Amino acid sequence: MPTVADLLGTRGLDLVEVVPARPDPVRWVTTSELLDPTAFLEGGEVLLTTGLGRPADADWSRYAADLAAAGVVAVGFGAGLSYAEVPPALERACRQRGPGLFAVPRPTPFIAVARTFVDLLRAEERDAAATAVVHQRELARAATRPDAREAVVRRLAQALGGQVLVVDPDGAVLTRSPARAAPPPDLPRALRALAPQGLRGALAEQGPQGAVSVHPVGLHGRPAGYLVVRTPLPLGGGQRSTVTTAVALLGLAAETGAAARASERRLRGCALSLLLRGNRDAALRVLAVAEEAPGPRAEAPLLAPRVRVLRADGAAGAVEGALEALEARARTGGAALLAAPDEDGAGLVVVVGDGAAAGTGAGTGAGAAEVEQLLLSAGCRVGTGTAVPLEAAGTSAQTAREALRRTRPASPLFRWDDVRSSGVGSVLEPAAARAFATALLHPVLTLPDRAEAAALLATAREFLGRHGRRQPTAEALGVHRNTVRLRIARLEQLLGRSFDEAQLRADLWIALQHADDLPR
Template sequence: MVVAPTLRTVVRRLPLKLGVLTGQDALDRPVRWVAVSELEDPTPFLEGGELVLTTGMRLGADNAGPYVDRLVGKGVTGLGFGVGLGHEVIPAGLVEAAARAGLPLIEVPRDTPFVAIGKVVSDLIAAEQYDEIRRAFATQGRLTRAALRPEGPRAVIDGLARELGGWAVLLDEAGAVRHAAGKGATGIAGLRPELERLRRPAGGGTPASLALSTPGEHVIVQPIGARRVRGFFAVGLDRPFSPVAHTVINAAGSLLTLTIEHGREHLAAERRVRSAALRLLLAGQVRAGQETLELLGGGLPDGPLVVLAVGGDQEAVLEAAGEEFAADAEERVVVVVAADRAEEAAAALREHGPVGIGSPVGPDELRTGLDQADRALAAARRVAGRVMRFADLAGQGLLSLLDPEVAGAFSAALLAPLREYGSRADLLESLRAYLACNGHWDAAAQRLGVHRHTLRYRMRRVAELLGRDLDDPAARAELWVALAMTE
């Protein structure tokens, strides 16, 4: 909203030669326009805030008081009375009524045309409009320069709050606050239902902005993103937004979209380069991989390296990796760190997904390190701790490397004929004892407390039901795993 000139500014214009008779304490009221009227009741044609000019053709001693009361009730800024035409001097009754009501009463001399006053006010309003537009362009320029800084989106939010004299908040896609500037942003949590409306507008289409108003606060929320919503920003003031403020906010929205989309494109390109460098390193082309990473302003750490394979949300993992070398590869993120930082890095990444940690390797052995990390990651997906080190896998035993669900299904299918055979459990227990004694009949029979001929009969029946040669080491290994999964 344009700041209108005050009545004090108007009366101080020397060429107008205006005199103030009453209401000197109210001269700082804004003059939003000049209205000339000789009506006894001009208020139906007024909006409030006008400087009303009259020669008093219809005013007399009996109606001066009601006339002033009507003007005051409408909220006019002041009354200008032209002398030398209908009245040589301003009627005393009008002066008294204006003084009593606190209404500024301005004497307009005979040689000052009303149109001159209107022109002065119009020029002052135009000057204010031009100045406000100029300030708006200057503000947009400052916000544009802020968007070009490394912390672009946050700098835009800081500048927006400062320029408008309110608060501004940057929100992610879920409505969580990423950055806030200014004081008074107390109602952000209550905006989340409204954010859902912006995220999924009724009938599809492009999301629009949202405006909320209370007696003490006015808020505008806009989505950020070109092809889809990638976040939101909200701006709040303790007064209604002016047209120029709307222009500045719309410009900020465009800048935020550009910076975030450009940042995402830059980040995506950087990730592609990192992935290419990782492929070179894994292929043993260490020099070429290192040179590629140097183009990004980084490289592999010095000394022994440890490869981490991390599952879960790749975006979150890459962000959590920070300055470490990290690249998304297939369905996991590969992170390469100095050996002495492996545990610290794993602790930071485990919040975002299971982590597999390889053993220390040299730069030319990263393929081996990744294979180890992948094996550890497979085990980490099955344990509550979510972190597994390749060096610890040997102590977990062979069964720790198997997927419990897959191994359980394999066991159930393989041993089903034995369970279904006359509902007798002795075949399963006899097979378990036979394998535990490595095929020695006497030792196995003694463990079961049966004659060895009885055990031989049972093993022949097992071989028939399963279709397996119990003298075959591979068949024995499969049966041992299947029985171990039933314990």
């Protein structure tokens, strides 16, 4: 906007500077002969007056102080009418209290000063509009770069001569220019105020640190982030237009980035599906047609001799956060993995190269352990499948699915390898296992003599644990061998089945694991 210096420098007005004015922009030029015109001012004006009606001993000090408090930039005093020249008392008051002061010679009408200001204002607006068009074109070119968001932010900061940041919905800085740019201290308050308005809200404030404006970024749904602009002075019309263009381009970049990520995830999901069906070569070809060639971290699991599959599930936000973290970890050289949404879209499937020794299947491997912790930190439940040769990745995926089914809020991680040490009973649902044990052992549990029931169950446990050998069982129980024989016969009578049956031995062994939890 025009300044007092622009008015003083205009030929034909012959204005004479008496007290230099601040370099603040002038919002308007107005005329008033009131003793106190401040009630009719908004600030930022140049006030023209001839001092009409003021006595020679007028209190110019109070007049200058009131105008300065009202935000008047300068006073233009018309000499040659009420006063032959600018009153010395007014000059002293303006030097002490402000505002600026200049003399308007008798031949120059006040309307000429006002008209000149309007012409300057229009010229500034035309220049600002032309400059805005140039800046908008530069912003559009910046938006075509691979680093569109960062490039747009840098160019906008240059165009405005201020600081520009993009923050996520929680206020964390995503990018900034210049590098030292810091978020305004009250940014969290501003974001809380704007959040309910979605993409419709915006905020602009002026304070001791300059002007700050906050704009939501995005094209659909909730904002993907916010553009924060800090400048020494409030933005002019052309600058506001430039910011509006930047907001639109950043929204488009965010939408384009989201679409590209969705496309890449679909390709990775397809590749993962092919891999789990045993077609590694086709999986590699699918990865090769991604918009960006897959890096070694994406291909590594498909080239490993052994792999392990993990499945994760949880709240929508947890799953999305986990997937983003896995993608970032893969890009920055973390665990060698291939991650994609599950086919039903409810969870994640992750394939990692296994660190266990070939052929053993023991241990989770460094890659799997790293991914487990990342998924758990994101708030997901995790099922880790067993390590298998690459061509049997589908088998690991099945065990991972079963492992995920056995996770609980209190135990969000289940490794299928643990089944090897705890036995098949560990994969049974607790309620179902107890029901099975109750039904099988009912004839024993309901014996009137509880001591007899306890002795029979202990004998059955030791007998099965010693592969049906009576003498070692008797020694373990501290009884005679014939006692063991009689107890086994009693059990066969109660159960109506023979211990010679492999099925009974298997069923009874599983049931005895839960016998201590059953009502007697």
